[in-house]
Amino acid sequence: MTDELERRLADAVPHGASVDLHHLRTTLARRAAKDGLLDVAYGTYDSPLGPLTVFVTRRGLVRLSYPGEPVDEQLNQLAALISPRVMAAPDRTDEVRRQLDAYFGGSRRAFELPIDWRLVRGFASNVLRATARIPFGSVSSYREVAIQAGSPNAYRAAGNALGSNPVPIVVPCHRVLHAGGGLGGYTGGLDRKRFLLRLEGVLEA
Secondary structure, eight states, X not given: OHHHHHHHHHHTSOTTOOOOHHHHHHHHHHHHHHTTOOSEEEEEEEETTEEEEEEEOSSSEEEEEOTTSOHHHHHHHHHHHTOSOEEXXXXXXXXXXHHHHHHHTTSXXXXXXXXXXXXXXXXXXXXXXXXXXXXTTOOEEHHHHHHHTTOTTOXXXXXXXXXXXSSTTTSOGGGEEXXXXXXXXXXXXXXXXHHHHHHTTSSOO
8 A cells, every 4th residue: 555655656746856755655654643544554673583574553563573474465464454554654663663672682571562462363362462471581381371371271272373473572472382391383483482582591592
């Protein structure tokens, strides 16, 4: 939606005149937000784990994605499940990015961000809400998370829910391990899981 709007506006500029698309994008996003026409805003955050894409709604952080997850697919999902009024508006993600800076810099142990849970339902929602309560520097197991979510024997389903976590890092699915101490899986890849666990002092550097 944003790219098409920008293209049309750029086409409206007289031939030979220059147009600053970054300024145009920022102006459009601010006007859309002011007029109540922006339901999902997104921007990029340069993390030690690579560039992350941050998506926020009026309710809070709705998605945080690692590199390699196609942004177009995520935009389509958000348009279908939340609202088609999606636009690049990095300044709307500033608080998320500030808290991520502090976390990666070692000065934040807990995120204080509202979460928009609309991309998860049912048991998966219960699993992720239980995971959100695992404190910094601690770990849990798939079975323990399943118990907390109300289905003690559904630890494999808990693993699937964790694998589809739309807000990794903030909802710390990296803190969930196999009962025997194995790392288990991770959507962002095991190298990123190890990095986060080392950052939090769970694994030795």
